Every structure is written in structure tokens, then in C-alpha cells.
Amino acid sequence: xxxxxxxxxxxxxxxxxxxxxxxxxxxxxxxxxxxxxxxxxxxxxxxxxxxxxxxxxxxxxxxxxxxxxxxxxxxxxxxxxxxxxxxxxxxxxxxxxxxxxxxxxxxxxxxxxxxxxxxxxxxxxxxxxxxxxxxxxxxxxxxxxxxxxxxxxxxxxxxxxxxxxxxxxxxxxxxxxxxxxxxxxxxxxxxxxxxxxxxxxxxxxxxxxxxxxxxxxxxxxxxxxxxxxxxxxxxxxxxxxxxxxxxxxxxxxxxxxxxxxxxxxxxxxxxxxxxxxxxxxxxxxxxxxxxxxxxxxxxxxxxxxxxxxxxxxxxxxxxxxxxxxxxxxxxxxxxxxxxxxxxxxxxxxxxxxxxxxxxxxxxxxxxxxxxxxxxxxxxxxxxxxxxxxxxxxxxxxxxx
Amino acid sequence: xxxxxxxxxxxxxxxxxxxxxxxxxxxxxxxxxxxxxxxxxxxxxxxxxxxxxxxxxxxxxxxxxxxxxxxxxxxxxxxxxxxxxxxxxxxxxxxxxxxxxxxxxxxxxxxxxxxxxxxxxxxxxxxxxxxxxxxxxxxxxxxxxxxxxxxxxxxxxxxxxxxxxxxxxxxxxxxxxxxxxxxxxxxxxxxxxxxxxxxxxxxxxxxxxxxxxxxxxxxxxxxxxxxxxxxxxxxxxxxxxxxxxxxxxxxxxxxxxxxxxxxxxxxxxxxxxxxxxxxxxxxxxxxxxxxxxxxxxxxxxxx
Amino acid sequence: xxxxxxxxxxxxxxxxxxxxxxxxxxxxxxxxxxxxxxxxxxxxxxxxxxxxxxxxxxxxxxxxxxxxxxxxxxxxxxxxxxxxxx
Numbered sequence: 001x002x003x004x005x006x007x008x009x010x011x012x013x014x015x016x017x018x019x020x021x022x023x024x025x026x027x028x029x030x031x032x033x034x035x036x037x038x039x040x041x042x043x044x045x046x047x048x049x050x051x052x053x054x055x056x057x058x059x060x061x062x063x064x065x066x067x068x069x070x071x072x073x074x075x076x077x078x079x080x081x082x083x084x085x086x087x088x089x090x091x092x093x094x095x096x097x098x099x100x101x102x103x104x105x106x107x108x109x110x111x112x113x114x115x116x117x118x119x120x121x122x123x124x125x126x127x128x129x130x131x132x133x134x135x136x137x138x139x140x141x142x143x144x145x146x147x148x149x150x151x152x153x154x155x156x157x158x159x160x161x162x163x164x165x166x167x168x169x170x171x172x173x174x175x176x177x178x179x180x181x182x183x184x185x186x187x188x189x190x191x192x193x194x195x196x197x198x199x200x201x202x203x204x205x206x207x208x209x210x211x212x213x214x215x216x217x218x219x220x221x222x223x224x225x226x227x228x229x230x231x232x233x234x235x236x237x238x239x240x241x242x243x244x245x246x247x248x249x250x251x252x253x254x255x256x257x258x259x260x261x262x263x264x265x266x267x268x269x270x271x272x273x274x275x276x277x278x279x280x281x282x283x284x285x286x287x288x289x290x291x292x293x294x295x296x297x298x299x300x301x302x303x304x305x306x307x308x309x310x311x312x313x314x315x316x317x318x319x320x321x322x323x324x325x326x327x328x329x330x331x332x333x334x335x336x337x338x339x340x341x342x343x344x345x346x347x348x349x350x351x352x353x354x355x356x357x358x359x360x361x362x363x364x365x366x367x368x369x370x371x372x373x374x375x376x377x378x379x380x381x382x383x384x385x386x387x388x389x390x391x392x393x394x395x396x397x398x399x400x
Numbered sequence: 401x402x403x404x405x406x407x408x409x410x411x412x413x414x415x416x417x418x419x420x421x422x423x424x425x426x427x428x429x430x431x432x433x434x435x436x437x438x439x440x441x442x443x444x445x446x447x448x449x450x451x452x453x454x455x456x457x458x459x460x461x462x463x464x465x466x467x468x469x470x471x472x473x474x475x476x477x478x479x480x481x482x483x484x485x486x487x488x489x490x491x492x493x494x495x496x497x498x499x500x501x502x503x504x505x506x507x508x509x510x511x512x513x514x515x516x517x518x519x520x521x522x523x524x525x526x527x528x529x530x531x532x533x534x535x536x537x538x539x540x541x542x543x544x545x546x547x548x549x550x551x552x553x554x555x556x557x558x559x560x561x562x563x564x565x566x567x568x569x570x571x572x573x574x575x576x577x578x579x580x581x582x583x584x585x586x587x588x589x590x591x592x593x594x595x596x597x598x599x600x601x602x603x604x605x606x607x608x609x610x611x612x613x614x615x616x617x618x619x620x621x622x623x624x625x626x627x628x629x630x631x632x633x634x635x636x637x638x639x640x641x642x643x644x645x646x647x648x649x650x651x652x653x654x655x656x657x658x659x660x661x662x663x664x665x666x667x668x669x670x671x672x673x674x675x676x677x678x679x680x681x682x683x684x685x686x687x688x689x690x691x692x693x694x695x696x697x698x699x700x701x702x703x
Numbered sequence: 704x705x706x707x708x709x710x711x712x713x714x715x716x717x718x719x720x721x722x723x724x725x726x727x728x729x730x731x732x733x734x735x736x737x738x739x740x741x742x743x744x745x746x747x748x749x750x751x752x753x754x755x756x757x758x759x760x761x762x763x764x765x766x767x768x769x770x771x772x773x774x775x776x777x778x779x780x781x782x783x784x785x786x787x788x789x
Contacts, residue, residue, distance in 0.1 A: 021488040022481060050484035054477065055515035062474035062512070063481030066445060069468050072485035092471055097710040158709060196707045198482075200441045200466050200494040204704050207469035208458040208713035221709050406741045406757075417750045417765035418717030423725065424769035428748035455717065459706065462717035589745055615769075623770030623783070626746050 001179045007170035010138040010177050011077060011103035011163070012037035014145035016047045017185040018101075020075040021192075022067035024052040024060040026082065029115045030171040031105045034077040049075075057082035061089040061100075068098040069206055071197040073149065076100075079167065080107035080121040087125065093160040094129025094222055096207060099152030099192070100160040101145055106268065106319075107167040108354045116355020117166040119268065119320040123296070123328040129222045131161035131229055132297040134267040136248075138175040141165050143246050146180075150189050151236045157229045158194070159222065166269040167355065180244050188243040230298040251300035253292040256282060257307050260289030262370040265304070265333060266317040267293040270351075270358045274317075277363040288367045293329065301336035308337065314344045315370045319352045326350075326380045326396055348396065351383035358384075365390050408590055410436045419462035421454045424622025426612035426629060428454065429586040430528040431499070434610075435465055437596035438524075442495045443486070445479050447509065448472040449501035450535045451528070475500040476512030479523040495600060496523035502543035503533040506567045517576035517605040524599055524606045527569060530614035538617045542567040545637075546683075547676060549619075549668040561671065565683075573607040574643050580604075582642040582651070585611040587629030591640065591651060598642070611638045619667020631662040636688040641695065646703060648695035659684050722749065726768035728783040734758055736780040743772035743781065 005013070011034050015023065023042075025035035041047035054060045057078050064074040078086065083104055093100050108118030122132060133148065135141045141163055148161040165171055198206055210218065234250040241247035256278055257263055266274050271292045281288045291307055293300070308314045314337075318327020325331060330348035337343040349366050352358040362384055369381075369391050378393035385392060414435025421428040427450050435442070444467040446452055452469055455461040470478040479498040486494050498516075500509055505527040513525060532550050533539040540550040544562045549555060553562040573581050580602040584592040592610075599606040613629050615622040632638035633654050640651035659681045663669040672680070704714050732743075739757045751766040752759050759772075773781035 022484040024477075024481065024484075048488075050488050052480050052484050053519065054480065055511060055518075059474070059477035059480070059512050059515055062470060062477030063484065066468055066470065066478040066481035067485035067488075068481075070443070070482055070485035070489075072488050074481075074485075088471055089474070095710070097707075196704070196710065196712055198443060198466050198468055200443050200491070202466055202704055203461070203464045203714065205455055205461040205463060205467045205469065205713040206710070208455070208461065208711045209453055210458040210711050214458050214711075218709070218711055225709070406739060407745060409741075409745055413750055415750060416717050417762060418720035418722060419749065420720070420722075421748060423748075423767035424771055425748045429746070432748070432750065455713070456720055458711050458713045459715040460717045460720060461713040461715070462720075621770070623774040625748070625769070625771055626775050 002176055003179060004174045005138060005177050006033060006172050006174055007138040007141045007165040008033035008105070008172065009037050010142040011145060012041065013179055014142040015075040016041050017180065017182060018073065018075070018146055018149050018189060020049050021072040022052070022063070022074045023049045024054045024063040024076050026054050026057050026060045026078070028057070028079045028082040030107065030167045031077045031079045031103065033171070034103055057085045058089060061086040061093065064100045065089060065093055065096060065098060068100050069096060069198045071192070071194060073192040074100050075102070077103040077105070079105040080109050083121045083125065084109065090125055090128035090130055095218065097158040097225070098160055099149065099158055101148045101152060102160070102162045103141070103145065104162040104164045105167050105171045106164050114354045115167060117169050117269070117319070117352060118354055122162070122164055123320045126297055126328065129159060129226065130297060131159055131226070132164060133161065133295055134164045134293065135170065136269060136271045136292065138170055139177050139246070140248055141170065142177055142179070143240060143244065143248070146185060146189060147236050147240050150239070151229060151232055153192055154232055155195060157225050157232055159225045159229060164268070169269040184244060188240065226298045230295070230300065233295065248294055251295040251298070252303050252307070253294060254307055255290040255292060257289035257291065259287055260311065261287040262313045262315065262367065263289040263291055263308055263311050264315040264317060264367065264370065265291045265293055265329065267296065267329065268319060270317060270319070273358060273360055274363055277360050277367065281364065281367055286367070286371060288371070299332055304333060305336055305340060308344055309340060309342060311344045313370050314346050315366055316346060316348050317366070318348055318350045321350050321353070330380065346379065348380040349383050349391070350381065356384055362390070409593060412436060412439065414440065414463065414465045416462040416464065418456065419454045420456055421450070422616055422622070424615045424625045426586050426614055426625050427451060427528050427530060430526070430610045430612050433586065433589050433592045434499070434526060434596055437593040438495055438497070438600060440465060441493060442466070442497055443468070443482055444497050444499055445470055445475055445482060446499050447475045447504045448535065449504050451499060453535060472504055473508040474512055475504060475509050475525070476514070476516035479525065480516050480519065480521050483521050483523055498523060498525040500527060501534070502527060502529045502531060503541040506542045506569050514576065517573060517578050517607070520604045522603050524608065526608040526610055528610045528612040530612045530617055532617050534614050534617045543569070547669060547672055547680065549671065555671055570609055570643070578605045578607055579645055580606040580642070583609040583611070583638065583640050585629045585633050585638060585640060586613070587626050587633060588640065588652070595642065620665050624665055628662065628665055631657060631665070635659045635662045636684050637662055639688060639691055641691065646698060647700060648698040650692065650695050721764045722767050723764045726766060726786055728768045728770065728785050729763065729766065730761055730768070730770065730772050730781045731784050732759055732761065733780045736778045738778055740777060742775050742777060746771050746775050
């Protein structure tokens with residue numbers, strides 16, 4: 001069945017189709033429509049999950065953790081301040097090796113208060129051991145949530161994951177979405193049956209105190225799980241293509257990179273605008289290409305290097321910033337490319353902060369900046385700030 | 401052992417020797433009596449507190465009960481998630497128990513507990529009250545009694561002992577309209593077990609306030625744990641009562657022993673002057689009077 | 704339950720932790736005075752007082768020497784004796 005729906009509703013339909021069993025919910029703009037839709041599903045008996053109307057996001061995640069430990073498939077949703085409030089528990093979820101899946105509507109952090117699209121909330125959680133997948137469309141939101149349950153519940157992954165959509169651009173914008181039939185989803189996603197379950201009558205302490213002689217191995221295990229997830233995601237995508245008819249290229253997607261002189265790496269909803277601009281510029285004979293970064297965690301270092309290694313200049317579009325050091329995507333891409341023969345010049349474009357629109361004109365200026373050679377001495381530029389040139393270099397100064 | 405001949409205390413044990421509790425630990429007895437009363441069809445949720453360490457270091461555990469450890473403030477949240485998961489899997493007969501200290505309940509854990517109570521979560525919540533953050537070395541909590549020494553209310557030149565009165569968790573929980581709340585003391589294990597078994601029969605959020613003496617934190621001889629736990633009740637410092645669907649029932653009258661008997665056995669009160677002891681006596685009497693008057697009004701007849 | 708290699712799930716018992724080594728004083732029972740009331744068993748925080756044939760038997764591998772049994776025994780059967788270094 002094909003329906004016009006928002007990203008929020010696509011996430012809700014995905015959770016329902018995934019037959020989630022426990023859903024702790026707390027509202028925060030612009031995720032509220034997810035929890036409202038799920039509450040309606042539950043109230044009408046369309047979804048058998050136990051909803052818990054918790055009193056904070058911290059409690060939402062804590063309830064996900066205990067419910068998942070007791071063997072239930074769990075789901076929740078949040079955004080910006082709520083995600084930040086969950087911070088300590090995000091570590092708890094991955095450290096406990098729990099396949100919790102969460103819809104995260106990526107939104108700017110306060111102060112000042114902002115409800116609009118920005119990635120700082122999400123990239124600030126990149127060290128928590130959560131799988132992080134950026135979605136470009138509402139269809140991708142729905143499919144990704146289903147894929148993440150499949151991926152995360154694999155015995156050699158067992159990590160939590162967030163499906164990320166941009167605030168308002170996806171969460172509140174209607175797009176056509178194909179809702180797969182329940183029986184087809186059931187064929188793709190078996191019931192959750194973990195190896196270790198907290199069960200009454202079976203003595204065990206989950207989350208024990210570990211002295212220095214036992215702690216490190218658990219952390220190594222998370223890293224191994226994350227690296228395994230990178231491989232398994234590709235397999236899950238192939239399975240999703242076979243069983244549900246759609247896939248998204250795995251960790252990254254190359255768009256018209258063949259023969260491109262310069263390439264821009266971007267994530268989230270801006271990727272669709274960027275495709276449009278690439279098509280336009282290619283028609284004008286400008287050899288530009290685009291890499292959609294779908295997985296931020298696990299970070300697709302080798303996949304990226306394969307594409308950009310042969311290019312002379314690569315741009316990274318960051319919708320966030322690690323103050324004093326450049327955008328997160330930029331520093332990680334540059335780190336991945338470092339030390340390899342023929343590594344490209346990598347330039348950071350910080351744009352769309354606090355929901356400021358990344359229009360086709362802005363992207364065209366970015367591509368032109370990439371094409372027209374070195375921009376002064378700095379590798380980092382903020383784009384579209386008031387009373388400044390459109391592309392303003394600041395930080396990342398190079399010698400010579 | 402033929403326990404029934406001499407005591408009503410059940411024989412089964414949910415805890416083991418080889419744990420890291422201090423000698424004379426009141427909290428050890430709280431858990432022991434709790435699990436004797438409940439049996440093993442139980443899942444425990446324990447946050448950061450003494451009891452996160454007492455079972456021992458990985459891979460050892462001195463608990464014979466399925467347990468999940470949680471973040472400090474999350475006990476109320478954790479039991480909510482457990483209950484939902486168990487109900488989703490059709491395991492409604494499993495007793496979910498939140499077991500937290502006073503810091504993790506009355507301070508950092510208050511929001512999550514309030515949420516769990518307000519939602520009518522079907523679980524038993526036990527606050528074992530050793531009246532300070534003991535696991536981290538005796539810092540004051542809102543449950544520390546007025547006048548007590550702790551490391552963050554160390555007295556000093558400014559006489560900076562705990563100034564504020566002890567937060568009344570029983571009244572806070574009763575205000576959530578929960579079906580059952582009760583106070584217990586390790587000094588009266590038969591009553592402790594009877595109370596837990598009464599709580600188990602109810603549905604919804606049941607709150608147990610367990611008095612738990614702490615030798616290193618209260619500066620008392622480890623051999624006096626039970627003596628002090630009895631004196632707290634007999635002096636009316638820690639009255640034992642139940643509130644069933646809003647009806648107050650006094651569990652023990654208590655002999656009315658002078659409060660000084662309770663205070664002088666504990667180093668944390670050793671700085672109190674005679675006047676301060678008198679003032680404490682007066683406050684205890686006022687609170688006790690308030691309780692018995694409330695109990696005489698909030699009866700079956702009232703409702 | 705077998706051990707998980709991924710998550711910290713503790714399943715081994717604590718029997719290996721011999722807390723008896725903490726002791727400075729040890730309880731010594733005069734069983735002739737004992738009435739079998741089980742008070743010592745009831746109040747031991749460490750489950751270190753076992754009952755054998757209706758009479759208490761201290762498991763010295765675990766007894767921490769807190770002295771509660773001595774303090775609470777109605778018949779004053781228990782003396783706390785300072786340990787020799789073992």
C-alpha cells in the first residue's frame with residue numbers, strides 16, 4: 001500500500017510492522033507525531049506493544065534497556081535535548097549489547113532554542129557504540145528501521161541503532177511511502193530471541209561491577225560488533241532488496257562519481273537537493289559527483305577512500321561542528337584519507353546549522369568552490385552566515 | 401533444619417555468603433528478608449548503591465535472584481520497562497522489584513519513582529534507608545536525619561551538621577495514591593517478612609521503606625545493628641506502619657523509649673548537646689502524635 | 704546460564720570470596736547454653752550461621768566477626784574472641 005506520509009509517521013508504521021513489544025514514549029518536537037501515531041495504533045489494537053508514557057527521555061531509554069534485557073523488542077523516538085538527556089544511557093545500551101532501535105529526529109541543541117534541522121545532537125553521540133544511519137527520504141526511514149532490527153538482533157552484532165531523519169524536512173514533510181505488507185515484513189524480520197535473557201528463577205546479575213582485569217574485553221567486543229555491523233548491513237540490504245524490493249547501497253552510495261573531478265560527501269535530507277544540483281551541473285559540463293554517507297557509525301572509512309582516493313579535491317558538507325576543530329564528518333573523512341598515496345585535498349563546508357536552508361544555490365556555490373581550486377589558506381568554511389561572504393574560511397589553516 | 405519449630409521466618413535464602421557487605425551491614429539483612437519473603441519468581445532491579453557492589457565483582461554474584469543493574473536515577477524507569485516486557489511476554493506472575501538506597505530514591509531517583517508510581521506500575525519498590533550516600537563514603541542525602549554528621553555535613557567551625565529534616569518518603573509515595581506503602585525495620589524480621597508478603601498480594605506500585613543501620617556510616621559498633629534497628633522503632637524515630645489504599649495502620653506501638661538511647665549509640669550524633677537531644681525528642685514526639693492521630697482518622701470508617 | 708562473552712552478566716557464585724579473612728574477632732558458641740531459638744541464624748547479615756541438628760554452626764570461611772549474634776543471643780551463648788593471626 002502506498003500512502004503520502006511524513007517521516008514521523010513512516011517511523012511509526014515501521015515500528016508497528018516490526019512488531020515491537022515495548023515502546024516507552026516521551027514527546028519532543030519534531031518527533032511527537034511518532035509517539036502520537038504509535039499511541040493511536042496501540043489504542044485501536046492495531047499494534048500489540050505495551051506503551052509506557054514515561055516522564056522523561058532518560059526514563060524512556062532506561063525502560064528500553066530493562067525491557068530489552070528481559071527479551072522484548074523495544075522502540076522509542078527522540079530528538080536533540082531528549083537525545084542529549086539520554087546520553088549516559090546510550091552507553092549503557094551498547095555496553096549491555098542490546099538491539100534497541102530508536103528513531104532520532106535530528107534537531108539543533110539549545111541555547112538558543114531551535115526546533116530545526118541540525119546534526120550536532122547526533123554526532124555528539126558518535127562515541128556511544130550506537131549504529132547511526134542517516135536517512136534521505138521518508139521511505140528510507142521506514143525501510144531503515146526494519147533493516148536495523150534485522151541487523152542489530154544478529155548474534156554477532158547485538159548493538160543499538162538510531163535511524164536519523166532531519167527535523168521538519170523529513171519529519172513533517174509528506175512524501176509517498178510504500179508500506180510493505182505485514183506478512184512480507186514477517187518473512188524479513190523473525191521474532192526477537194536473544195541468547196541471554198533476564199529471566200526470573202535464573203540467577204544472574206546483568207551489568208555487574210568489573211575490575212580493571214575484566215572491563216576492557218567488553219569494550220573491545222563493542223568495537224568488534226560495530227565492525228561486524230558494517231559487513232552485515234550490506235547483507236541485510238541485499239536481503240531487504242530481495243524481500244521488500246528496496247535497498248540503499250549499504251554504508252555509502254556513490255552518485256555520478258565516475259569521471260568526477262570533485263566530489264561532495266553529504267548526509268541526511270540535503271543529499272536529495274545535492275543530487276539535483278549534480279545533475280544540473282553535469283548538464284553544464286562540470287564534472288561533479290556526490291557521495292551519500294548513509295552510515296556514520298560504523299564509519300565507512302575504506303568505502304569512502306575507494307571513491308575519493310582518486311580525486312584531487314573532496315568537499316564534506318557538515319550540518320554540525322566540533323567547536324574549534326571543524327565538522328565531525330570532515331575530521332573523520334580526513335582521518336580516513338590520511339597517509340594514503342594520492343590523498344585528495346579535503347575541504348569542510350559547515351552549512352544548514354540551526355535549520356538554515358541548504359538551497360541548490362548554496363550547493364552550487366560549494367561545488368564551484370571545490371572546482372575552482374584552493375580557497376585561500378583554510379580548509380574549513382562556514383557557509384551562509386550573515387554579513388559574511390557565502391563561503392567564509394575560518395580555521396584549518398594550511399602552511400604554504 | 402526444622403525452622404518451623406522455632407520461627408516463622410522462611411528457610412529459603414536468596415543471598416549467599418561471600419558478599420562484600422561491611423560487617424554488620426543492615427542492607428544485607430534487608431535483601432535477605434526481602435528475598436525470603438518473595439521466593440525466586442522475582443526479577444530485581446538495583447541501581448548504583450551499596451547493593452551494586454555487595455554481590456561482588458564480575459563474574460561473581462552473591463545473589464541467587466535474576467537481577468539487572470541500572471544507572472543511578474533509573475530504578476523507577478527500569479522496573480517500568482521490566483514490567484512491560486514481562487507483561488508483553490505473558491509473564492504477569494513474575495514479581496518485579498526495584499531495590500534502591502535513599503540517595504537513589506529520595507534524591508536522584510525521585511522523578512523516575514514518581515513516574516512509575518503515577519503510572520500504577522505493578523511492582524514492589526524497596527528503599528533501603530541507611531540515611532546517606534553510603535556507597536560513596538557517607539555523604540548526606542535528603543534522607544539523612546537532622547543533626548547528623550556526614551562527610552558533606554561535617555560540622556566544623558560553622559557547626560555544619562545536616563540542617564534539614566529528613567524527607568518524608570512515605571508521605572510522598574502515599575500522595576501518589578498507591579495501593580500499599582509500609583515501613584519495616586531489620587530489627588523485626590518477622591514483621592518485615594509479613595509486610596512483604598502483604599505487599600505481594602496487592603497490584604500496582606507498592607512502596608517499602610526499610611530501615612537499614614550502617615556501622616561505618618552511622619559510626620556504631622557492627623554488633624549493635626539489630627539493637628539500633630529495634631530502638632529506632634521503640635523510640636518512635638522510625639515508626640512502623642502500613643497504608644493500605646489510603647488507610648493507615650500502626651504496626652507497632654513501640655515502647656516509647658527516650659530518643660537519647662537511640663542517639664547515644666551512634667557516633668554521627670555524638671556532637672549533639674543536651675538541648676539538641678531534647679529538641680530531637682520533642683520533634684519525634686510531635687511526628688509520632690501526628691501519625692497516631694492520622695491513623696485514628698484514616699480508617700475503614702473514614703473511607 | 705553459560706557466561707556471555709559480550710555483556711557483563713555475572714553468573715558465578717560468590718562462594719570463592721572467603722570473607723572470613725576480614726575477621727579480627729570471631730564468635731565462639733557455648734552450645735550447652737543454646738536453646739535453639741535460631742536468633743543468631745535469623746540476624747546474621749552474611750548467612751554465615753548455619754543450623755545443623757537445630758543448633759548453630761558458624762561457617763568461618765565467611766563470618767566477618769560483626770558480633771551481631773553475640774549481641775542478640777538471649778542466652779548469652781556467644782563470646783567474641785580476638786583472633787590470633789592465622
